[in-house]
Amino acid sequence: MGGFSYALIAISAVLLACAYVAPPRLRLPPHLLGHPIVDKPNFLDETTVDDLLDWTRRLGALPSVTRDTDSYKVKREHIGEAVPINNVTKKCDKPFLIPDAKRELCVFPGRIDVGKHFIMAGGLEGLKEPYETIVSRVQPFIKYIFNYSEHPVPKRLFESEEFTKLAKEVCPSHKQGVLDYFQFNLIVQVPGQTVASHIDAPVFYHANRFEFPQWLLASMVFSGLFQDDFVDQVQVVAYYHKWKTSDGGEFYFWDDLSGQAKKSFPASRSANSVDGSKVVHAAAIYQPKKTPPILDQNARNELEYNKLTKQWEVKSDGIVARVYNEEEIRFGAVYRARCFADKADQAAFRKGQANQWSLDYVLGIFKKDLVSRGVYREGIDAYDLGLLIMKTYISYPLSPNAVFPYNYCALSRLYPWTAPLLKLVC
Known part of the structure; x- marks a missing residue:
């Protein structure tokens, strides 16, 4: 029997094992279902x-979402999983860690819950792609603005009657007395990129993204263990690209257990309003037939407008990886209020x-519940504890249409011995 046949048998065994333990494709907890979304054209x-376009051009470099903490500081950037970066390679040896903002320690990315699921499951489309390609798809570019009142464009939008009306339609009926505006951010995708299934950074009365990693906050929401402290919020996503028709890039969301996501088209000048911290949502791949620029997760990846050429440049550690005309890019502005x-x-x-x-208080509640579920192991280190928390509580949807909803082409990242085999089929 030839090497190719042996490879197929080995890969088939891995796939069958994965399929045997596969969870349902959609299993969201009840408290994350049945919440409204409102579409608003024009x-x-x-x-x-x-x-907005002019302001975005003048903002300077927009970091990729894996480096979201370049825009703000987190008091507790990790839960104890941090280890020194490899001094030789200047990279992180463990598969789910990336360099911190100072490039001294290796920590979980702030949204490891999102990236890990996308890489392993292939997103809405059920992609079967190597690690380097698929991790590049989920690195759109983002800019956070927390002092919105210092910027005339978002200030004008936040304080407009149209925004207030659209936002309040999503707030619970008994919580529409005060809209507490707190964040404005831009999310920009180049062809081949996507926004993976996620919930937005949650806010609790006694916890927020400036104190804890976002993946931990997301776990707190999914678990339902902290619901009494949860703060309802609203996000309004408005699209300010100028193209009128789209090849992909639709806004998807799940509000029931029917198995299929509902979608909203990102038409120019349109907006949608939803509490993204309790509604799982995503964007389809924008221009899916195009390959994204390959972006090493250990590098500093940015998107920046070149005033001389009037084009947008994707840079990786300062080196231009790809250049785009403005009409090729998907621009979204996100306004958030409590x-x-x-x-x-x-x-x-x-x-x-x-x-x-x-942090001890939050982890203590998780550990107590994990013990009650029979999945907690004494002496577990912080790295494995973080992965266990995400595995136990977070349940982003699997592709509803893919025959096999797992990305076996990325297996070599976790199991290097599969690399020669996977090259034959991926």
Whole structure:
């Protein structure tokens, strides 16, 4: 029997083993279902679109989402999994770690929950691609603005009557008294990229993204163990590219257990409103027939406008990897606000923010529940504990259409011995 046949047998055995233990393709907890989403065509006028594009050009380099903490500081960037970076390669040896902001330690990416699931499951499309390609697809570029009032364009949008009305349609009926605006960010995709299934950074009365890694906050939401402290919020996503028809890039969301995602088309000037911190959502691959620029997760990957050529450049550690015309790019502006019943509710939140939970307290609740489930092992280190928490509680959807909803082409990242075999079929 030839080497190719042996390879097929080995790969088939791996796939059958995966299929045997495969969970249902959609198993979201009840508290993440049944929440509204509102579509609004022509939300932005042409002048605002031009203003947003001009402002984006002037912002400088936009980092990829794997480096989101370049835009803000996290008091506890890790839960103890951090290890020194490899001084020879300047990379991280463990498969799910990346260099921290100082490039001294290796830590879980802030949204490892999102990236890990996308790499292993292949996203909405059930992609079967090598690790280097698929990890590049899930690195769109993002810019966070927390002091929105210092920027005229987002300030004008936040304080408009249209925004207030659209936002309040999503806030729970008993929490529409005060909209507490707190974040504005830009999310930009080049052809071949996507936004993987995720929930937005949650906010609790006693926990937020400035204190804890986002993957831990997402785990807290999925688990339901911290629901009494959860703060409802609203995100309005508005599209400010100028193209009118799209090849992919649709906004997908899950609000029931029917198995199929619902979708919203990212038409120019349109917007949708949803509480993304409790509605799982994603974007389809934008221009799926095109390959994304290959971006090493250990590198500093950025998108920047070149004023001389009037083009957008994707850079990896300062080296230009790909160049795009502006009409090739998908631009989204995201506005976020917290929903409060009244001023007293808002004041209670601010008091809670000044009295944050400790990391030991949060991990202690998880450990107690993991013990009750019979999955906790004494002496487990922080790296394995983080992976166990995500595996136990977070359940992003698997592709509803792929025959086999796992990306076996990325197996070699975890199991290097499969690399020669997978090259024959991937």
